[in-house]
């Protein structure tokens with residue numbers, strides 16, 4: 001068996017849409033881009049959405065729109081994909097890294113310590129692996145101390161906390177539509193907000209003229225695929241959650257299985273477990289054709305030599321985490337094969 005970590009499925013409808021775009025010759029920003037932006041805003045229940053070419057660019061523009069100037073502090077969690085810290089550095093901010101909690105998202109107690117010490121302009125919670133960060137407490141601290149919240153939702157399309165979708169909590173939010181994401185376009189990103197004046201700032205980085213800016217637009221092909229994939233997101237997230245439930249039922253007690261935060265709707269972009277002998281398990285799974293991987297082999301402050309508060313949890317998790325395929329196109333026998341293969345070495 002060969003079981004990849006990423007699953008993709010495209011329908012006849014999607015192929016037809018791409019052909020129609022080719023035939024119309026309207027291949028750049030046109031109807032599909034508007035359709036996607038409206039559909040995504042409606043899905044999240046936010047007022048504004050603007051597409052850009054990647055999640056990294058969405059984070060960068062988000063920081064710029066929030067007025068980051070050289071040398072201002074931005075608090076980020078220790079565990080994420082490198083884009084979270086790179087966007088801060090590219091925007092001229094100084095990253096300050098805090099530890100994660102047992103759900104792999106920003107530790108809010110440490111966040112408060114960091115805020116008191118560093119007075120950041122922006123805080124970026126990351127909804128890692130598809131699990132929402134503790135947005136209620138993060139927004140409470142934002143009100144109390146006066147910082148902006150830029151959500152990194154790259155891995156959490158459709159995730160909810162206390163009935164509200166991620167991407168609708170912060171002042172601004174950034175999404176990625178990279179091929180592996182729960183809504184894939186190939187490449188792509190978006191910013192969402194309920195704040196009209198922030199949205200205007202975002203648009204200055206997309207519709208040229210106001211100040212120097214890169215071209216960050218997406219093509220109609222990406223927007224069409226995104227629109228049609230978005231329609232299937234809810235059902236696919238449910239499927240991911242079902243597979244996750246089967247893994248958890250079978251592996252609890254043998255590995256540290258992912259726990260869901262109370263009030264969270266986790267969308268399992270990745271199903272990530274922990275075990276002290278992680279490397280041996282991953283090697284075994286890979287030898288059996290299962291594309292198990294480690295997300296991530298680094299902590300953000302180590303990767304870019306940034307300032308950090310103590311990060312004991314993240315340091316332990318970095319040595320122990322590994323992810324197994326959880327994409328919605330896994331067959332039942334593949335799910336069982338993965339469980340059996342893991343049990344062989346546990």
Ligand SMILES: Cc1ncc(COP(=O)(O)O)c(C=O)c1O
Nearest residue numbers: 054055056081083154176177178
């Ligand atoms: C948490 C996180 N933030 C940001 C990004 C950056 O997105 P992109 O690859 O579209 O630039 C990614 C994914 O790649 C991610 O997983």
